[in-house]
Amino acid sequence: MQRRSLLKGLMMGGLGGVLHVTSPSLARALAADIGCSASIANTCFDESQRKMCAVLAELIIPTTDTPGAIEAGVPAFVEMMVSDWYTPAEREIFLEGMSALDRDCFDRYSNAFLELGEEQQIKALSHQEDLAATYQPPKDDTSFLIPKEDEHAPFFDKLKELVVIGYYHSEVGAKQELIYNPMPMEYREIPFVEVGRQWSS
Amino acid sequence: MSEASDFDAIVVGSGMSGGWAAKELCEAGLKVLVLERGSMVRHGKDYTTEHIPPWEIPLAGKKPRELYKKDYPVQSKVWAFNETTRHFFNNDRENPYVRDEEKPFNWHRANVVGGRSLLWSRQVYRFSDLDFEANKRDGHGADWPIRYSDIDPWYSYVESFIGVSGQKEGLPHLPDGEFQKPMPLSVIEREVKAAIEHEYPDRHLTIGRCAVQTEAKNGRGSCHYCGPCERGCSVAAVFSSVGVTLPAAERTGNMTLLADSVVEGLDYNEKTGKVNAVRVIDANSHARKRYTAKLIFLCASTVATTQILLNSKSEAFPNGLANSSGVLGHYLMDHAKGGGAVGMMPGHLDSYIFGHRPNGIYIPRFRNLQAEGGKEPGVDFLRGYGYQGKAMRLGWQHMHKQTRGFGKDFKHALRRPGPWMMFMGAFAEHLPDKNNRMFLDANEKDRFGIPQVCFDASYGENESRLQDDAEKQATNMLRVAGAVSIKSFNVKSTPGSSIHEMGTARMGKNPAKSVLNQWNRAHDVSNLFVTDGACMTSSSCVNPSLTYMALTARAVNYAVDLFKTGAL
Numbered sequence: 001m002q003r004r005s006l007l008k009g010l011m012m013g014g015l016g017g018v019l020h021v022t023s024p025s026l027a028r029a030l031a032a033d034i035g036c037s038a039s040i041a042n043t044c045f046d047e048s049q050r051k052m053c054a055v056l057a058e059l060i061i062p063t064t065d066t067p068g069a070i071e072a073g074v075p076a077f078v079e080m081m082v083s084d085w086y087t088p089a090e091r092e093i094f095l096e097g098m099s100a101l102d103r104d105c106f107d108r109y110s111n112a113f114l115e116l117g118e119e120q121q122i123k124a125l126s127h128q129e130d131l132a133a134t135y136q137p138p139k140d141d142t143s144f145l146i147p148k149e150d151e152h153a154p155f156f157d158k159l160k161e162l163v164v165i166g167y168y169h170s171e172v173g174a175k176q177e178l179i180y181n182p183m184p185m186e187y188r189e190i191p192f193v194e195v196g197r198q199w200s201s
Numbered sequence: 202m203s204e205a206s207d208f209d210a211i212v213v214g215s216g217m218s219g220g221w222a223a224k225e226l227c228e229a230g231l232k233v234l235v236l237e238r239g240s241m242v243r244h245g246k247d248y249t250t251e252h253i254p255p256w257e258i259p260l261a262g263k264k265p266r267e268l269y270k271k272d273y274p275v276q277s278k279v280w281a282f283n284e285t286t287r288h289f290f291n292n293d294r295e296n297p298y299v300r301d302e303e304k305p306f307n308w309h310r311a312n313v314v315g316g317r318s319l320l321w322s323r324q325v326y327r328f329s330d331l332d333f334e335a336n337k338r339d340g341h342g343a344d345w346p347i348r349y350s351d352i353d354p355w356y357s358y359v360e361s362f363i364g365v366s367g368q369k370e371g372l373p374h375l376p377d378g379e380f381q382k383p384m385p386l387s388v389i390e391r392e393v394k395a396a397i398e399h400e401y402p403d404r405h406l407t408i409g410r411c412a413v414q415t416e417a418k419n420g421r422g423s424c425h426y427c428g429p430c431e432r433g434c435s436v437a438a439v440f441s442s443v444g445v446t447l448p449a450a451e452r453t454g455n456m457t458l459l460a461d462s463v464v465e466g467l468d469y470n471e472k473t474g475k476v477n478a479v480r481v482i483d484a485n486s487h488a489r490k491r492y493t494a495k496l497i498f499l500c501a502s503t504v505a506t507t508q509i510l511l512n513s514k515s516e517a518f519p520n521g522l523a524n525s526s527g528v529l530g531h532y533l534m535d536h537a538k539g540g541g542a543v544g545m546m547p548g549h550l551d552s553y554i555f556g557h558r559p560n561g562i563y564i565p566r567f568r569n570l571q572a573e574g575g576k577e578p579g580v581d582f583l584r585g586y587g588y589q590g591k592a593m594r595l596g597w598q599h600m601h602k603q604t605r606g607f608g609k610d611f612k613h614a615l616r617r618p619g620p621w622m623m624f625m626g627a628f629a630e631h632l633p634d635k636n637n638r639m640f641l642d643a644n645e646k647d648r649f650g651i652p653q654v655c656f657d658a659s660y661g662e663n664e665s666r667l668q669d670d671a672e673k674q675a676t677n678m679l680r681v682a683g684a685v686s687i688k689s690f691n692v693k694s695t696p697g698s699s700i701h702e703m704g705t706a707r708m709g710k711n712p713a714k715s716v717l718n719q720w721n722r723a724h725d726v727s728n729l730f731v732t733d734g735a736c737m738t739s740s741s742c743v744n745p746s747l748t749y750m751a752l753t754a755r756a757v758n759y760a761v762d763l764f765k766t767g768a769l
Contacts, residue, residue: 060607068612077261085260125607149266164601168615169261174254178597178616182252184426184556189388192553198596198618201255201428 040076044083044091051114052098053078059118059125060163066177069167077166078159089151090158097155101128125156132156174200208234208457209764210496211479213464213509215239216316218733218749219500220442221359223450223458225757226498231764233450234457234492236481238501239312241460242289242319244444248433250285259284275300278698279309281320281431289313289320289431299642299655306639306656307697308504314460315443316502317700318746320431323411323439323559324589325365326743327356327376331570335630336739339575339583342532342633343709345738346719349376355751363440363750364419366560367410375565375587375743381416383408384424384560389546389592389621396682397564404567404678409560409589412440412747421445426556439559461485463649466513467497467522467729475728475769476522482649495769496728496760500753503533503734504639507705508654510716510731511641523706523723529716531638532707533656534631534740536699537664539692540671541588541626544684549621553594561591564625564678566742568670582666586629587742588675595619623684627671628699630742632663637696639705658696665693701745703737721756728769732756 045053057069057078069075082094105113105124113124132154140148153161167173174180178200209231212222219235226233241247259265262283269277276282276290291310298308311317330349336342353376360379368383386394386408394406413430417423421444422436430439437444450456461484468478468491478493499506507530513522521529566585569575575583600619604611637658645653672691679687696702709715712724717736723729732753734745741748763769 061612062609064609064612081260081263085263085265087266122608129605129607149264160601160607164597164615165261165263168597169255169258171254171256174256177612180254182254182427187384187424187426187554187556187558189385190553190555192551192617195553195555197616198553198594200597 040080040083042083043079044095045079048114049095049098050075050079052102053082055114055121056125056159057163057166059121060160061167061173067172069163072167072170072172074163074166074170077170078162081162081166087151093152093155094158097128097159100155101125104128128154128156168200206477206493206495208232208492208494210234210498210760211236211492211494212498212500213479214316214499214501214505214733215314215447215458216311216442216500216502216733217318217321217746218753219316219498220318220446220450221750221753222498222500222730222732222757223442223456224446225754226496226761227450227453227455229757229761229765230453230455231496231761232455232457234459234494235447235450236462236464236479236492237314237316237458237460238463238484238505239291239314239316239460240484242313242315242443244437244448245433245435248435249288251433251435252427253285253432275307276309278307279320279700280322285429286320286431289315296647297653299645299653301656304657304659305695305697306658307695308654308656308702309697309700310502310505314458315441315447318441319433319443321700321746322744323413323430324563324744325360325363325367325378325410325412325747326563326565326587327378328352328741328743328748329374329376331374331566332739332741332743335575335584335741336633338572341583342739343707343711343714346708346710346715351719352748352751352755355755356747359747359750359754362419363412363445364414364416364421364438365410365412365747366408366415368407370405370407370565372405372565374570378410380410381414381418384411384413384415384558386562387554387592388549388552389623390562392546393592393623393678393682394562397678400681401567401678403570404564406562406564409563411560413559414438419445424559426558428557428559430559463651464501464509465489465649465651466509469513469515469517469522469726471515471517474726476726482651484649487649496764497730498753498757498760499729499731499735500733503702503705503737504654506731506733506735507639508641508651510706512652518725523716523725523729525725526713526715528635528707528714530640530705531635532633532704532738533637533639533658533696534633534701534703534737535658535696536628536701536740536742537631537660537668537694538626538628538699539690539694540586540629540668540675541590541624542672542675542679542687542689543622543624544679544682544687546592546621546623546682546684550617553618561589562625564588564590568667580670582663582670583632584630584663584667585742586627586667586671588625588627588671590623590625592621592623594621623679623682625675625678626690627668627675628701628742628744629664629667629671631696631740632661633704633707633739634661637704656696660693660696668693701734701740703734703740703745706731706735707738708736709738720759721752722760730756730760 568585
């Protein structure tokens with residue numbers, strides 16, 4: 001917890017910008033930190049999957065001039081959703097996706113995903129995105145009206161969706177990355193530059 | 202005749218109509234018992250999710266699917282149903298009806314004091330004589346026993362009290378009301394309006410007329426534009442019975458409100474020709490009680506009210522109370538929705554919106570306005586439809602799926618909202634048809650031993666043509682407005698899904714063909730009034746709640762006169 005507070009303090013203090021915040025060392029440190037604090041009942045993640053999930057979340061929404069996915073608590077959210085909320089079929093796709101990613105890393109770089117540098121991790125994840133792009137979702141003319149869950153969506157899409165909704169629903173994502181105003185008191189048109197970010201809700 | 206009653210009047214139901222019946226009866230000095238099958242919701246105190254921040258929303262807004270499948274398979278289809286509102290809704294497993302999967306009907310219900318007045322979309326439009334004369338004009342359904350002039354002052358009375366914001370347009374088929382200042386149209390909506398009205402002089406686009414105050418009036422606040430009204434509005438800017446009419450009734454000291462009180466049926470006294478008691482089952486203990494009163498108002502909602510009447514059998518009324526006509530349960534209607542279009546509106550990326558407007562745009566009916574016999578030349582359907590819609594900038598919720606990649610660029614791209622999207626979807630009038638009906642199952646009972654409701658209802662050829670036209674015209678209008686990537690839709694929706702179910706105890710002039718007279722009084726039972734959606738003789742294409750409220754206030758005024766002159 002001390003380490004987490006330290007990292008949090010560094011970033012809150014604006015030092016994040018001068019550190020190489022997306023360097024593998026820090027991402028790994030952040031991931032390790034998250035790993036210690038995860039407490040999901042009936043989790044389906046082992047320690048290595050937990051760390052992998054944290055690194056993946058941070059790759060999708062990294063720390064920039066605002067906190068990234070780890071700081072926002074996204075890895076624990078993803079772990080909870082995969083463990084508790086997913087159907088068995090979805091869970092299998094997700095866990096198998098992590099294994100496939102790891103196998104792909106061995107094939108390409110002769111090393112596990114977690115042991116790679118950030119550049120190689122990004123390449124490996126991009127490959128997953130390319131694979132996901134070939135997926136044909138079931139045809140549904142009404143899905144733009146009523147969003148439906150696609151149980152069979154591929155690993156990358158599942159991962160990205162959980163990271164994104166977890167991040168922008170988090171207090172960090174809603175208030176620091178985007179803007180949040182629970183009590184606008186009026187409705188009016190504004191130039192976008194007046195706020196500079198989109199509303200979180 | 203000197204038998205002492207427990208109350209002067211009993212109102213069954215505490216929602217949109219029941220709240221008004223309670224308020225008006227109590228203010229007239231009657232001692233009133235309000236019975237609500239759902240649990241208690243106290244204004245403000247029980248809005249447990251009001252202003253809940255995103256990070257406290259369970260599952261980041263994802264649905265607990267197992268739970269919904271098990272306990273809320275029907276209610277979870279409602280737009281307003283989610284983890285922040287679930288506590289207001291009916292549990293489908295605990296309170297089931299017979300759902301024919303081959304020919305389904307969605308019965309959407311709340312299960313709390315306030316009913317669906319806590320969960321509605323707040324759109325309020327007046328019926329016009331185009332609606333009240335429709336059945337007579339084309340021969341579908343019975344003629345309404347009232348005309349616009351009969352209800353006009355009651356619309357005004359209700360609008361002034363509930364607080365309606367809107368823009369006067371001077372259209373005879375969408376009469377203006379007592380409006381607080383309208384909410385503004387957005388830049389895109391103004392563009393679409395200008396384009397439509399230029400291309401089609403007989404079509405109009407106006408800001409939605411909604412029961413959300415834009416001015417602090419009636420002892421209530423004005424909208425603070427926080428967004429999800431259905432979580433509760435403790436300043437009561439939005440109208441609900443819990444926030445507005447029930448407190449007014451409460452202030453008189455004349456109201457007794459009992460939650461968890463399921464009405465099983467009404468007792469009819471053959472000697473007096475009146476209902477003399479309401480039979481109630483405690484939802485928790487299942488204990489039975491009986492309350493007597495001189496005057497009964499059924500405001501339990503279209504389906505629940507008719508269920509109570511059908512379940513109130515006697516020698517005089519073997520097929521259900523007040524059903525000498527045999528039409529009780531028949532002529533069930535619900536607006537056909539699912540025709541419309543959506544398109545992307547280029548430009549205006551430097552414009553953004555501050556605040557959440559709990560309201561959209563309205564495009565009033567423009568078909569068959571002048572038609573003799575009901576059909577204009579070149580139109581292959583009767584009656585019409587109106588659109589509700591909205592322009593919005595697509596948020597991260599939509600854009601993350603359309604933004605490829607990940608990492609810093611992805612994150613920073615989502616800082617800006619997506620492009621503007623314009624949506625319009627129609628509610629089409631549902632012709633009254635005797636074949637569309639609800640009835641009680643002979644065998645299936647609920648946990649209180651009350652026979653479950655069955656439905657046999659569908660949309661017909663006319664609704665299908667209305668929807669086809671709504672799809673086509675929405676596409677045309679978006680095109681003239683300059684939309685791109687237009688996607689039209691024409692979804693065959695399940696009856697009930699518009700949550701505008703109406704009819705089953707219709708008003709009419711002829712007691713042999715209708716259940717209620719022009720005052721919402723049962724032809725057969727002189728102290729029984731039905732003023733919720735069950736009373737509707739036709740459906741118009743506008744949202745019906747305002748009409749229920751106006752008819753309720755009007756009926757109470759009539760009933761109170763009878764009561765005070767001793768005619769009851």
